[in-house]
Amino acid sequence: xxxxxxxxxxxxxxxxxxxxxxxxxEGLETGVLxxxxxxxxxxxxxxxxxxxxxxxxxxxxxxxxERRTAGQxxxxxxxxxxxxxxxxxxxxxxxxxxxxxLVLELCPGRTMREExxxxxxxxxxxxARVGSQLATALDHLHRRWIMHRDVKPANVMYDxxxxxxIDFHLAKEPGPMRGGAGTxxxxxxxxxxxxxxxxxxxxxxxxxxxxxxxSGRLPFHADTGHPQLTTRPxxxxxxxxxxxxxxDLARAEQDLPEELATIIDHLLALDPELxxxxxxxxxxxxxxxxxxxxxxxxxx
Numbered sequence: 508x509x510x511x512x513x514x515x516x517x518x519x520x521x522x523x524x525x526x527x528x529x530x531x532x533e534g535l536e537t538g539v540l541x542x543x544x545x546x547x548x549x550x551x552x553x554x555x556x557x558x559x560x561x562x563x564x565x566x567x568x569x570x571x572x573e574r575r576t577a578g579q580x581x582x583x584x585x586x587x588x589x590x591x592x593x594x595x596x597x598x599x600x601x602x603x604x605x606x607x608x609l610v611l612e613l614c615p616g617r618t619m620r621e622e623x624x625x626x627x628x629x630x631x632x633x634x635a636r637v638g639s640q641l642a643t644a645l646d647h648l649h650r651r652w653i654m655h656r657d658v659k660p661a662n663v664m665y666d667x668x669x670x671x672x673i674d675f676h677l678a679k680e681p682g683p684m685r686g687g688a689g690t691x692x693x694x695x696x697x698x699x700x701x702x703x704x705x706x707x708x709x710x711x712x713x714x715x716x717x718x719x720x721x722s723g724r725l726p727f728h729a730d731t732g733h734p735q736l737t738t739r740p741x742x743x744x745x746x747x748x749x750x751x752x753x754x755d756l757a758r759a760e761q762d763l764p765e766e767l768a769t770i771i772d773h774l775l776a777l778d779p780e781l782x783x784x785x786x787x788x789x790x791x792x793x794x795x796x797x798x799x800x801x802x803x804x805x806x807x
Contacts, residue, residue, distance in 0.1 A: 528563050530606045535561060546577035547676070554610050559600050562609040578607035584676050585609040590651060595644035597664070597673045614673060616666025619716060623660060629720045631767055632799055637663075637670045638717050638770070639792035644672050645713060646785035649706040652680050658712025659693040660719060681705050692725060696735045697779055707779035710788065714774025721763050722747040726775060740775040743768040766795055 528537060528548075538551035541560065546568055552561040562584075564577045585602035588611075592598070601610040616622075619637075623629075629637065641663065648655060655662075656677040664671045677688055686701025688694070695711035698704055718726050718740070724747075726740035747768075748759035760768075770791045776782045783791060 528566070528606075528608075532603050532606065532608050535603075535608065535610065537561060544676075546573075547581060551613070552610070554600055557600065558613045560611045560613055562611070564607060580676060581607045581609050584678065587653065587678055588675055591647060591653070593644050593647040595640045595669065595671050596647065597671055597675075611673075614664035614666075614671050615669070616664050618661050619663040619665050619670070619720065620660035622665050623720060623723070627723045628762075631721075631762065631764055632796065634717060634720055634763075635767055635792045635795050635799075637665065637720065638713070639789055639796065640670045641672065641713055641716070642785050642789035642792060645706070645709050646789060648678075649709070649785050653678055654681055654704070654706055655709050655712070656698065657689050657693070658709050658716060659690050660716055661690075663716060691733065692727075692730065692735075694735070695779070696733075696777060699733055699736060705779055706785065707782045710774050710782045710785065711779075713785075713788065714771055714782075717771045718743050718746070718775065721768070721771060722750060724750050739777065740772070743771045764795075766798075770795070 528535075534555045536553040538553070540548060540550050542549040543565065546565055547562050548565050549560060549562045552559050554561075562581055564574055564581065568574050568577055582602065582604060585599055588597070588599045589602070597614055598612040599609070600612055602608075603610070641658075645655065645658070655672060655675060656679065657674065658672070662672060662674045664673055681704060684698070684701055684704045686699055689698050689708075689712075693712055693715050695704075695708035698708045698711075715725065718724075721743050726743070726746060727734035727738050728741070729738065744756060744759050744763055744765065747763050748754050748756045751762075752758040770783070770788065774782055774788065
């Protein structure tokens with residue numbers, strides 16, 4: 508689609524050598540490079556001896572205007588994160604204004620993308636717990652009129668117990684937006700097209716994360732272009748049945764109960780107004796978890 512460009516950075520080989528910043532920050536000792544985006548490097552580091560993650564402008568960003576814009580983006584992300592405090596949202600440790608450096612807590616575990624590469628899928632109860640945690644984090648943001656705008660497996664840290672949202676560089680308030688923000692296969696249709704975008708776009712992202720964790724697949728058979736603009740997402744149970752159980756829905760439902768699959772499918776409604784809010788999603792996941800707990804007590 509002409510005029511729409513979504514961020515889709517290829518994975519870069521990671522070096523184990525310490526990554527140094529040209530302009531040092533007192534108290535910050537940098538380690539290995541974790542991620543490199545178009546404008547910023549994210550590294551493992553220590554802040555006065557505390558293990559952290561630090562984000563700085565890439566040294567090879569050329570041009571005064573581009574470097575100033577990139578620095579302002581890092582500071583804006585830090586100031587926004589200082590407005591929120593939630594156990595499933597990464598916490599700011601320090602924000603250095605010159606040179607612009609965002610120091611964040613080191614979240615335990617690995618990204619959900621890495622977790623799913625290793626495990627492929629999550630069991631139903633674990634999936635619901637992750638959904639509940641992320642929904643409460645999004646509700647915390649949305650009540651403060653903040654959208655994440657890039658909810659995807661790579662932006663969720665997970666240690667087997669707690670899921671945490673990271674990488675808020677695209678976060679902003681709901682309202683009129685140009686099309687194209689986000690990551691191609693994870694962005695909500697209205698976010699790709701642009702116009703008035705609401706927190707429902709984040710709920711689509713949550714739906715994609717959980718769909719991938721439930722079925723081992725994305726909800727579209729095509730992985731080129733923008734399939735969410737032309738294709739209705741395949742129901743999660745159908746996708747799991749065809750990808751793992753030879754089309755046997757009954758066997759698929761033993762892995763992914765219909766109640767849980769229905770929540771995920773509703774998060775991926777093409778009409779943003781039909782998606783559950785973050786608070787509604789949290790209540791749905793918690794209701795499912797309570798039912799599971801009650802059933803376990805009855806059979807004990």
